[in-house]
Amino acid sequence: MRNFEFYTPTKVIFGKDTHLQAGELVKEQHCKKVLVHYGGQSARKSGLLDEVFHSLDEAGIAYTELGGVVPNPRLSKVYEGIELCKKEGVDFILAVGGGSVIDSGKAIAYGLANPDIDVWDLYAKKTTAKACLPVGAILTIAAAGSEMSNSSVITNEKGWLKRGYNDDLCRCKFAILNPRLTYTLPQYQTESGCVDILMHTMERYFVNVETMEMTDSISESLMQTVIYNARILMREPGNYNARAEVMWAGSLSHNGLTGCGTGGGDWACHQLEHELGGMFDVAHGAGLAAIWGSWARYVYQENPDRFAQFATNVFDIPYDGLSPETTALRGIEAMEEFYRSIQMPTNLRELGLELTDEQIHQLAFKCSFEDTRTIGMFKQLNMKDMEKIYAMAR
Amino acid sequence: MRNFEFYTPTKVIFGKDTHLQAGELVKEQHCKKVLVHYGGQSARKSGLLDEVFHSLDEAGIAYTELGGVVPNPRLSKVYEGIELCKKEGVDFILAVGGGSVIDSGKAIAYGLANPDIDVWDLYAKKTTAKACLPVGAILTIAAAGSEMSNSSVITNEKGWLKRGYNDDLCRCKFAILNPRLTYTLPQYQTESGCVDILMHTMERYFVNVETMEMTDSISESLMQTVIYNARILMREPGNYNARAEVMWAGSLSHNGLTGCGTGGGDWACHQLEHELGGMFDVAHGAGLAAIWGSWARYVYQENPDRFAQFATNVFDIPYDGLSPETTALRGIEAMEEFYRSIQMPTNLRELGLELTDEQIHQLAFKCSFEDTRTIGMFKQLNMKDMEKIYAMAR
Numbered sequence: 001m002r003n004f005e006f007y008t009p010t011k012v013i014f015g016k017d018t019h020l021q022a023g024e025l026v027k028e029q030h031c032k033k034v035l036v037h038y039g040g041q042s043a044r045k046s047g048l049l050d051e052v053f054h055s056l057d058e059a060g061i062a063y064t065e066l067g068g069v070v071p072n073p074r075l076s077k078v079y080e081g082i083e084l085c086k087k088e089g090v091d092f093i094l095a096v097g098g099g100s101v102i103d104s105g106k107a108i109a110y111g112l113a114n115p116d117i118d119v120w121d122l123y124a125k126k127t128t129a130k131a132c133l134p135v136g137a138i139l140t141i142a143a144a145g146s147e148m149s150n151s152s153v154i155t156n157e158k159g160w161l162k163r164g165y166n167d168d169l170c171r172c173k174f175a176i177l178n179p180r181l182t183y184t185l186p187q188y189q190t191e192s193g194c195v196d197i198l199m200h201t202m203e204r205y206f207v208n209v210e211t212m213e214m215t216d217s218i219s220e221s222l223m224q225t226v227i228y229n230a231r232i233l234m235r236e237p238g239n240y241n242a243r244a245e246v247m248w249a250g251s252l253s254h255n256g257l258t259g260c261g262t263g264g265g266d267w268a269c270h271q272l273e274h275e276l277g278g279m280f281d282v283a284h285g286a287g288l289a290a291i292w293g294s295w296a297r298y299v300y301q302e303n304p305d306r307f308a309q310f311a312t313n314v315f316d317i318p319y320d321g322l323s324p325e326t327t328a329l330r331g332i333e334a335m336e337e338f339y340r341s342i343q344m345p346t347n348l349r350e351l352g353l354e355l356t357d358e359q360i361h362q363l364a365f366k367c368s369f370e371d372t373r374t375i376g377m378f379k380q381l382n383m384k385d386m387e388k389i390y391a392m393a394r
Numbered sequence: 395m396r397n398f399e400f401y402t403p404t405k406v407i408f409g410k411d412t413h414l415q416a417g418e419l420v421k422e423q424h425c426k427k428v429l430v431h432y433g434g435q436s437a438r439k440s441g442l443l444d445e446v447f448h449s450l451d452e453a454g455i456a457y458t459e460l461g462g463v464v465p466n467p468r469l470s471k472v473y474e475g476i477e478l479c480k481k482e483g484v485d486f487i488l489a490v491g492g493g494s495v496i497d498s499g500k501a502i503a504y505g506l507a508n509p510d511i512d513v514w515d516l517y518a519k520k521t522t523a524k525a526c527l528p529v530g531a532i533l534t535i536a537a538a539g540s541e542m543s544n545s546s547v548i549t550n551e552k553g554w555l556k557r558g559y560n561d562d563l564c565r566c567k568f569a570i571l572n573p574r575l576t577y578t579l580p581q582y583q584t585e586s587g588c589v590d591i592l593m594h595t596m597e598r599y600f601v602n603v604e605t606m607e608m609t610d611s612i613s614e615s616l617m618q619t620v621i622y623n624a625r626i627l628m629r630e631p632g633n634y635n636a637r638a639e640v641m642w643a644g645s646l647s648h649n650g651l652t653g654c655g656t657g658g659g660d661w662a663c664h665q666l667e668h669e670l671g672g673m674f675d676v677a678h679g680a681g682l683a684a685i686w687g688s689w690a691r692y693v694y695q696e697n698p699d700r701f702a703q704f705a706t707n708v709f710d711i712p713y714d715g716l717s718p719e720t721t722a723l724r725g726i727e728a729m730e731e732f733y734r735s736i737q738m739p740t741n742l743r744e745l746g747l748e749l750t751d752e753q754i755h756q757l758a759f760k761c762s763f764e765d766t767r768t769i770g771m772f773k774q775l776n777m778k779d780m781e782k783i784y785a786m787a788r
Contacts, residue, residue, distance in 0.1 A: 001638060003409025008402055014654070015397025213622070213635075214642050217615035225608045241607075244395060248608050248654065257651075260408070260642065 001261035011174040023059030031092035034063040038096045073104040081108035099144020103152035106170040109133035123163040132169035138176045142247040143193030145254025147175035162278030179243035191342040192285030194230035197250040204259035212261035220313040268376030289344040290351040294392035299379040304328040395655035408571040417453030425486035428457040432490045467498040475502035493538020497546035500564040503527035517557040526563035532570040536641040537587030539648025541569035556672030573637035585736040586679030588624035591644045598653035606655035613652045614707040662770030683738040684745040688786035693773040698722040
């Protein structure tokens, strides 16, 4: 197994009514003024925003607000947030929403704490951050894991580039996880979130190095928990326990725990999806589901035993001792069958994209940073490999 | 499931040669002078202390040292540490050892940061801490989990009272986990450590409330991992992977992860063992092993299904649908069989204690704080219950 670091300083407050503690939690941060950052109107209509404002008022915390964050959050909104916060003297960002809102909040926090750089330069990998304003989160979508992760992903409208930046500096000071806040999500978004959660573990699980039993068994447990509860949520969106299991799995899936000793993970599917998300604005989890099966079939022969372990331990598929390849393929099929059972796509057509050869080429060209990088660890993929996987997924 | 908080700010540096990073890690804490705190001579003889001093020298960190911490660490050593640190102007405690050394370091850190109180008053539950000096750990025994936990346990020689104090203030800033540092431990200590690790999860697992699937499955995975690798370490003490699995399980077992949603845990066995440790100075894990079976048989009928789940998911014992009690008892027997397989005691006699009725009574009297408190959550136990369990364990 590989050496590793594990660092998850985010204080998690989990359960019913926990969002009412927002004011107290912000107060512990000794800040002067808070930006309450959010997405569309659902947070307002549901009354959540009012409850948050009330909680801040009660704690005597001054605040300003900025809504309008969209999925695949935009750089222009980040710039708008930075300007607003400068004007208002904001020194704490409270993100109320899902991964897009938290990521947008993290980018604003980077921008404010690193005034000498264009914040996009972090995402373009031109420089690294020296500091980051403190961020807290009230989660309303179980999916991205940004509430406990060190990552954020922003889309630059110039060229529709979707790029991530990872740095421990941006880890949330606290994360309020109230499963009830996710009851009203559309089914498609709930299930897309479940795929995203699964993929954060699968990206770390499918590596081509000796792993840790402790990490493997946590990962397999997590995947089984999400698969089981994602199916329950298809028929019972108001099932508290199922919402809670998925929400907690979402945080654990991306806080580093499922990667301990595995050498960092593969992340090829995320890279491949980032181009889809940037160019076509698809739901992240659905995009991952549409790509995964093709990626898995393209790479599994590098280490069929690993895929066979996945099949056996996650889907209880009997291990075929004579042919781990057969077991591996049955595992890939089982995952795709699961995706279909929660109405997630298993190819790009089902995702709603009918792509031309030129578009496939363009995706691979962008994903390979114009044919200058490879992606993946389970199997290193160059631009040609990427093009083949996109084509397989058509 | 219950609402919960999860807070594990400790930065973990895990793997081969990681102790050589001690100087750098301390430097990141911006301190002026470090107390290097340790136990017996093994850390010196093995060359570990010299490597730590060298690493501090290279980072330009001033330090002083205090060794001599014994298992069931003593209050007198804590007082000695506080005086030394005051004199030397120490502002960071680096504990090099196992749980006893880290706990002693935490107590010293409390004492220095709360000069107005007698530090024992924290452990006697007379007051709470306002602050704590920062502590870091280089772990040499996988057992107590103190490197990531919020707890510390100190023994007061006056009355041989062994008492714990839990507070997030004392959570280590960093924990260096190098599995190789545990290679030279005597087998008894290695296996006693494995029991301690198991018990930190079992204390949280055996609760009489609705739990979380995610937490249950992590806990069951963790217990299986420790059981499997504890057996390997009986014949291969130098097996890196087995040492690593046990070491990481030790930290995860006690950092809060295995208690999420379970309402805090039972902890009766720990309380019962604390009196044994205080009065007879036994190895903590061995003391827990000697008590557990009797506790389990005394309480399991409160919720036989929970013990049956343990039997099925940890030991693969088939579930007897007509009688969960039978499955439950088979699980308890399987655990005791495991303890015997790693030469751990399953009663007080095997622990080396032949107790009189008066001593049994005395243990229960002290454990119940002179008949003024109950312990346990799976089943609340009063002084009479405690006396019966000690007697069953004879």
